[in-house]
Amino acid sequence: MPVGSIAGLGVRLSAQDSLFKDGRLVVWFSCGAASACALKMVAHMNPLAVYCNTARNEHPDNARFRADVEAWTGIRVETISSEKFQDIESVFEHFQYMSNPRGYAHCTTELKKVPRFGFQRADDTHIFGFTTDEMKRLRRFEEDNFDMNLAWPLVQAGMSKADCLKMIADAGIEIPAMYRLGFENNNCLGCVKATSPHY
Numbered sequence: 712m713p714v715g716s717i718a719g720l721g722v723r724l725s726a727q728d729s730l731f732k733d734g735r736l737v738v739w740f741s742c743g744a745a746s747a748c749a750l751k752m753v754a755h756m757n758p759l760a761v762y763c764n765t766a767r768n769e770h771p772d773n774a775r776f777r778a779d780v781e782a783w784t785g786i787r788v789e790t791i792s793s794e795k796f797q798d799i800e801s802v803f804e805h806f807q808y809m810s811n812p813r814g815y816a817h818c819t820t821e822l823k824k825v826p827r828f829g830f831q832r833a834d835d836t837h838i839f840g841f842t843t844d845e846m847k848r849l850r851r852f853e854e855d856n857f858d859m860n861l862a863w864p865l866v867q868a869g870m871s872k873a874d875c876l877k878m879i880a881d882a883g884i885e886i887p888a889m890y891r892l893g894f895e896n897n898n899c900l901g902c903v904k905a906t907s908p909h910y
């Protein structure tokens with residue numbers, strides 16, 4: 712897979728790299744610490760910051776964190792939502808299904824992936840909040856999404872999730888409530904993909 716660069720940002724170009732025309736730079740902001748730091752790191756490149764709407768199922772403190780991150784980065788976060796479902800419960804009701812033991816959950820597909828597919832363009836470059844502790848997951852994501860141009864500024868900078876939490880705290884921003892409550896990720900309250908209490 713070829714590798715390109717936008718102003719020093721390493722980009723894993725898609726298999727269809729002829730489509731890469733310095734299109735939009737899109738940071739997928741999840742209200743997590745890592746995607747907030749990724750957004751800060753590329754804020755000077757005028758990215759689009761986009762949030763897939765799972766707000767009804769998240770801790771209410773996320774609205775505060777999102778506003779703090781917008782002020783910190785100077786980038787307004789755009790929200791995109793499912794046209795069919797408002798929250799994870801409506802997805803469960805529709806499919807009569809929550810998640811399987813291998814970690815597949817319709818709620819991610821319907822509330823996050825489907826809206827993203829509707830938003831993204833072939834020549835976008837995408838940034839997700841993957842850190843150095845998630846290299847296996849990152850490689851799997853690259854393989855599964857061979858048609859996407861992907862940049863990993865946190866990994867490029869050698870940053871772990873702990874580094875991201877420190878970067879947020881050092882900026883004088885209170886970390887999201889879910890981390891303060893001991894969870895590893897700032898997911899929906901009671902994420903159905905959880906395989907441990909900390910997740």
Ligand code: SF4
Pocket residue numbers: 765768799816818819822898899901902903904
């Ligand atoms: S964070 Fe968990 S519960 Fe929420 S949409 Fe994703 S898989 Fe579903």
